[in-house]
Amino acid sequence: MATDLDIILKKYKQGKREELIPILQEIQEELGYLSEEAIVKVGGFLGLSTTKIYGLATFYDRFRFIPSGKIKVSICHGTSCFLNGSQSVINKIKDEIGVLPGQTTRDGNFSYEIVSCMGGCHNGPLINVNGEYHAHIKAEQLPELIKRLKYVIEND
Numbered sequence: 001m002a003t004d005l006d007i008i009l010k011k012y013k014q015g016k017r018e019e020l021i022p023i024l025q026e027i028q029e030e031l032g033y034l035s036e037e038a039i040v041k042v043g044g045f046l047g048l049s050t051t052k053i054y055g056l057a058t059f060y061d062r063f064r065f066i067p068s069g070k071i072k073v074s075i076c077h078g079t080s081c082f083l084n085g086s087q088s089v090i091n092k093i094k095d096e097i098g099v100l101p102g103q104t105t106r107d108g109n110f111s112y113e114i115v116s117c118m119g120g121c122h123n124g125p126l127i128n129v130n131g132e133y134h135a136h137i138k139a140e141q142l143p144e145l146i147k148r149l150k151y152v153i154e155n156d
């Protein structure tokens, strides 16, 4: 039975190394991160060592190597959001969740990432929680927001 990885790789030409980044992007879009299994499979497909693939993929900060949390928060740190206080939002979420950007809490519930402009500069600081935007967010709103999200996870 063909897996998601097989279906993705079928679209590309075996051994064509310049397709590495598009392949990794597509896998991440599909799986949410680059699993060890995926890296090994891509390595076999393109004839590249896993070390080489990790080396290249870690150069791009958009790639993740661990699954995102059930709740995934993206915090905009583009110029406009920065000028409107996104740093205090980032600091607060780090305190509340207890992990660094790009990491996932041990229970698998939360992860967050810092991104550049989300295209809503007039509404900054802007965050996105599982696809839903929250505009003009303030650091002091985060504890309540996270409490609500935890409730949703626990009662899902």
Ligand code: FES
Binding pocket: 076, 077, 078, 079, 080, 081, 082, 116, 117, 118, 119, 120, 121, 122, 124, 126
């Ligand atoms: S800088 Fe944050 S949305 Fe543009």
